[in-house]
Amino acid sequence: MLGYIARRVLSTIPVMGVVALFVFLMLRLSPGDPAAVIAGDYATAEDIARIRERLGLDEPIVVQFFQWLGNLLQGDLGISIFTNLPVTTLIAQRLEPTIMLTLTTLTFTILVAVPLGTLAAWKAGSLIDRAVMIFAVAGFSIPVFVLGYMLIYQFSIEWRWLPVQGYKSIFEDGVGPFFRHITLPTLTLSVIYIALIARITRASVLEILQEDYVRTARAKGQSETKVLLRHALRNAAVPIVTVIGLGVALLIGGVVVTESVYNIPGLGRLVLDAVLKRDYPIIQGLILLFSFVYILINLMIDLLYTVFDPRIRY
Amino acid sequence: MASDSTTLARPIRRTPATGTVLDVRGLSVELPANADRKYAVEDVSFTVDAGEIVCVVGESGSGKSVTAQTVMGLIPRRDLKPVAGQARLLGEDLLTKSEAQLRKLRGERMAMIFQEPMTALNPVMKVGDQISEMLEIHTDMDKAARLKRVVEVMRDVNLPEPERLVHSYPHQLSGGQRQRIMIAMALALEPVLLIADEPTTALDVTTQAQILDLIKDIQRRHGTGVMFITHDFGVVAEIADRVVVMQHGKVVEQGQAKMVLSHPEHPYTKMLMASVPSLEPPQRTSLSHAEIALQTIGLAKTYVAGGWLGRKRTVKAADAVQLVVRRGETLGVVGESGSGKSTVARCIVRLIDPSAGEIWLAGHQIAEINQGALRPFRRDVQIVFQDPYRSLNPRRTVGASVIEGPMNFGLGRAEAVARARDLMQVVGLSPDALDRFPHQFSGGQRQRICIARALAMEPKVLIADEAVSALDVSVQAQVLELLDRVRNEFDLAMLFITHDLRVAAQVCDRIMVMKQGEVVEEGATAEVYAHPQHPYTRALLEAAPGRHVTFGAQA
Numbered sequence: 001m002l003g004y005i006a007r008r009v010l011s012t013i014p015v016m017g018v019v020a021l022f023v024f025l026m027l028r029l030s031p032g033d034p035a036a037v038i039a040g041d042y043a044t045a046e047d048i049a050r051i052r053e054r055l056g057l058d059e060p061i062v063v064q065f066f067q068w069l070g071n072l073l074q075g076d077l078g079i080s081i082f083t084n085l086p087v088t089t090l091i092a093q094r095l096e097p098t099i100m101l102t103l104t105t106l107t108f109t110i111l112v113a114v115p116l117g118t119l120a121a122w123k124a125g126s127l128i129d130r131a132v133m134i135f136a137v138a139g140f141s142i143p144v145f146v147l148g149y150m151l152i153y154q155f156s157i158e159w160r161w162l163p164v165q166g167y168k169s170i171f172e173d174g175v176g177p178f179f180r181h182i183t184l185p186t187l188t189l190s191v192i193y194i195a196l197i198a199r200i201t202r203a204s205v206l207e208i209l210q211e212d213y214v215r216t217a218r219a220k221g222q223s224e225t226k227v228l229l230r231h232a233l234r235n236a237a238v239p240i241v242t243v244i245g246l247g248v249a250l251l252i253g254g255v256v257v258t259e260s261v262y263n264i265p266g267l268g269r270l271v272l273d274a275v276l277k278r279d280y281p282i283i284q285g286l287i288l289l290f291s292f293v294y295i296l297i298n299l300m301i302d303l304l305y306t307v308f309d310p311r312i313r314y
Numbered sequence: 315m316a317s318d319s320t321t322l323a324r325p326i327r328r329t330p331a332t333g334t335v336l337d338v339r340g341l342s343v344e345l346p347a348n349a350d351r352k353y354a355v356e357d358v359s360f361t362v363d364a365g366e367i368v369c370v371v372g373e374s375g376s377g378k379s380v381t382a383q384t385v386m387g388l389i390p391r392r393d394l395k396p397v398a399g400q401a402r403l404l405g406e407d408l409l410t411k412s413e414a415q416l417r418k419l420r421g422e423r424m425a426m427i428f429q430e431p432m433t434a435l436n437p438v439m440k441v442g443d444q445i446s447e448m449l450e451i452h453t454d455m456d457k458a459a460r461l462k463r464v465v466e467v468m469r470d471v472n473l474p475e476p477e478r479l480v481h482s483y484p485h486q487l488s489g490g491q492r493q494r495i496m497i498a499m500a501l502a503l504e505p506v507l508l509i510a511d512e513p514t515t516a517l518d519v520t521t522q523a524q525i526l527d528l529i530k531d532i533q534r535r536h537g538t539g540v541m542f543i544t545h546d547f548g549v550v551a552e553i554a555d556r557v558v559v560m561q562h563g564k565v566v567e568q569g570q571a572k573m574v575l576s577h578p579e580h581p582y583t584k585m586l587m588a589s590v591p592s593l594e595p596p597q598r599t600s601l602s603h604a605e606i607a608l609q610t611i612g613l614a615k616t617y618v619a620g621g622w623l624g625r626k627r628t629v630k631a632a633d634a635v636q637l638v639v640r641r642g643e644t645l646g647v648v649g650e651s652g653s654g655k656s657t658v659a660r661c662i663v664r665l666i667d668p669s670a671g672e673i674w675l676a677g678h679q680i681a682e683i684n685q686g687a688l689r690p691f692r693r694d695v696q697i698v699f700q701d702p703y704r705s706l707n708p709r710r711t712v713g714a715s716v717i718e719g720p721m722n723f724g725l726g727r728a729e730a731v732a733r734a735r736d737l738m739q740v741v742g743l744s745p746d747a748l749d750r751f752p753h754q755f756s757g758g759q760r761q762r763i764c765i766a767r768a769l770a771m772e773p774k775v776l777i778a779d780e781a782v783s784a785l786d787v788s789v790q791a792q793v794l795e796l797l798d799r800v801r802n803e804f805d806l807a808m809l810f811i812t813h814d815l816r817v818a819a820q821v822c823d824r825i826m827v828m829k830q831g832e833v834v835e836e837g838a839t840a841e842v843y844a845h846p847q848h849p850y851t852r853a854l855l856e857a858a859p860g861r862h863v864t865f866g867a868q869a
Contacts, residue, residue, distance in 0.1 A: 212428060212430060215388060216428065216499075217447075219386060219421065220425075220451060221422065221448075222451055223451075231439075309438055
């Protein structure tokens with residue numbers, strides 16, 4: 001068991017290393033002079049020279065890599081070209097809204113999608129099942145920005161229940177304002193995710209319900225609810241958890257759009273701004289951060305498997 | 315036990331029931347409209363008395379499992395509707411009970427054990443908790459009392475160290491232990507009726523003997539009525555008090571086990587009993603001078619698991635295996651699961667690479683040559699697998715599957731098709747079969763197709779890996795006869811891998827007994843069966859169910 005955890009944790013190190021290498025090469029291997037690329041179309045020769053010097057692009061590439069890696073390991077992601085602030089500071093400023101939006105979305109999604117999918121599987125072929133499946137297809141098909149504006153129109157402009165945009169911190173502004181502002185973005189971001197997870201839950205519970213041990217549970221005289229919760233759902237958990245984890249990648253993409261629609265000052269907005277301004281140090285820093293989070297989540301999922309399925313523990 | 319019975323809402327130890335426990339009268343169950351017949355079971359009547367084992371015998375599609383599951387109320391009534399008759403448990407008709415009433419009776423008054431204990435137990439729940447669940451559903455016992463009772467019933471089914479075993483998961487136990495857990499679970503509340511649906515079919519023969527003994531012993535001690543479903547007349551001979559024979563959903567014969575076994579009346583019963591291969595090997599002429607087709611010297615396969623931060627474990631799946639098969643000869647490789655018999659077959663076909671040793675095929679050593687050099691030898695060794703449902707591609711016609719191999723080796727399409735048509739006749743099918751898909755055939759027909767597919771390659775060696783184990787006994791006899799005939803006709807060397815000593819007795823010239831990767835005994839079939847040398851061989855022969863009854867079939 002401990003060996004398994006140690007193995008999983010250690011195996012993330014080479015993965016992170018490969019990601020770091022790619023992020024580093026991303027700028028260096030792009031065609032043309034990276035300094036000119038960063039500087040953009042209207043830069044003067046001095047601008048380009050200044051950028052080249054700042055990024056250390058005069059040094060041999062191997063030296064550059066180790067310098068960069070050394071800084072990285074000390075938590076130094078470089079300096080933003082446009083704001084002249086350290087990238088770590090910029091990220092730290094924008095971290096809270098994104099983390100909060102991700103957490104509310106994940107929680108809401110799991111609370112809705114797993115019961116919905118289980119219900120659909122249990123009542124397979126019924127009206128409920130069909131309704132859930134139609135919702136899943138629709139939810140998966142509708143683009144985040146379309147849904148976002150539809151919700152804003154209905155809830156904020158027509159009914160005036162919720163604010164149109166913006167973000168309030170749960171720590172500084174209190175719980176009420178926080179939830180008033182985060183509700184619509186959470187709904188927007190959740191729909192596609194609920195669609196995905198409800199579908200997977202349905203499929204995997206449906207499969208488990210055919211298993212012999214479900215028949216055994218019924219032969220014991222167990223009630224249908226307990227058959228579902230105790231026997232089916234726990235066995236179906238591994239594929240469900242896998243998709244929840246993989247879906248985090250989807251979530252990162254969704255965050256960028258959702259934050260733009262609702263004007264939330266989070267990492268998504270930072271990504272967008274950095275890309276538009278070709279602020280490479282920020283882009284690199286964010287890619288590293290997102291990769292790191294993604295790897296971390298996959299690690300957590302691997303460890304969660306062992307909680308759900310004892311066969312993986314040994 | 316007596317001390318804590320005061321804490322129970324209802325005492326668990328009841329006085330055993332007497333008289334008739336289960337009374338099925340004129341039961342008919344309707345199949346859905348699009349099925350190939352109207353009734354799954356039709357006008358079925360039989361009884362099970364307390365303290366009695368009634369074997370319900372039949373082949374697949376006989377309706378024996380439907381009958382059992384109808385009694386248990388495990389089939390949704392909208393799919394398979396009981397349309398006539400009664401199923402009375404202690405006088406009360408189960409068919410008129412509501413779902414909630416049935417739930418209460420299930421587990422408490424009637425319990426069921428199933429064929430495959432690995433899949434019948436929840437893999438993510440400790441076995442102790444799974445037994446305990448039974449008590450949790452039906453009694454008010456607290457946690458401590460439940461644990462106590464769980465340990466008690468586990469001890470009752472002879473599980474070692476029950477206090478420790480309650481915390482195990484199913485995958486940590488052996489097949490026999492898992493089935494004991496199932497039995498402990500079923501008996502936890504001392505039901506009056508135990509329905510056992512092929513409970514030993516998936517088990518090794520020595521384990522099967524132990525489980526049969528256990529069921530007999532427990533039912534005698536507790537006076538349980540047992541409805542025991544099986545397809546195996548050997549098992550019937552071992553444990554049945556009475557026998558009910560079913561065919562196509564109807565009861566064709568029933569009576570005292572001794573009577574039915576000694577004087578079967580219905581032709582179907584006679585046919586079933588005649589199809590059980592005899593443990594007496596027939597006379598066979600020795601082929602010791604024929605050309606050697608296949609030989610292995612010191613063949614071994616070692617698996618290394620773990621490593622890299624984990625504990626390293628090595629498993630010797632096969633060790634120092636020497637075998638010789640001559641043209642026209644059948645060598646039987648017999649053993650229980652984990653004995654390494656399939657590993658040997660897979661090494662010979664080079665589906666897996668052996669760790670050591672030599673494989674000689676038609677004068678060439680093929681154990682270590684690379685895949686490219688191996689290719690010309692591929693056609694010389696063909697294999698027929700256990701499960702014909704899964705070894706044919708369901709989306710390709712039979713013809714496409716049969717001609718694929720020869721065409722890979724350069725035969726033109728027209729010739730390949732012509733050969734396939736001939737082979738269809740050799741295996742007893744019409745040449746039209748080539749245009750149809752696997753799902754349009756029965757299990758036996760599919761296995762015939764698999765044999766034709768193997769023969770299309772014109773092999774020198776044919777490996778049959780449990781090739782008849784998944785088939786009904788009447789079909790099994792026919793496929794065995796076919797295998798023996800093609801071996802003769804094509805002068806094949808056949809490696810016949812099986813766990814079934816009855817089958818091996820009928821088709822093998824020589825027998826090799828394997829245990830835990832090693833060959834423990836080898837010799838002429840008649841000699842090995844008459845004078846087994848190794849204790850393990852003796853144990854295997856001892857454990858063969860129904861060995862005291864002589865059944866008809868000699869292939």
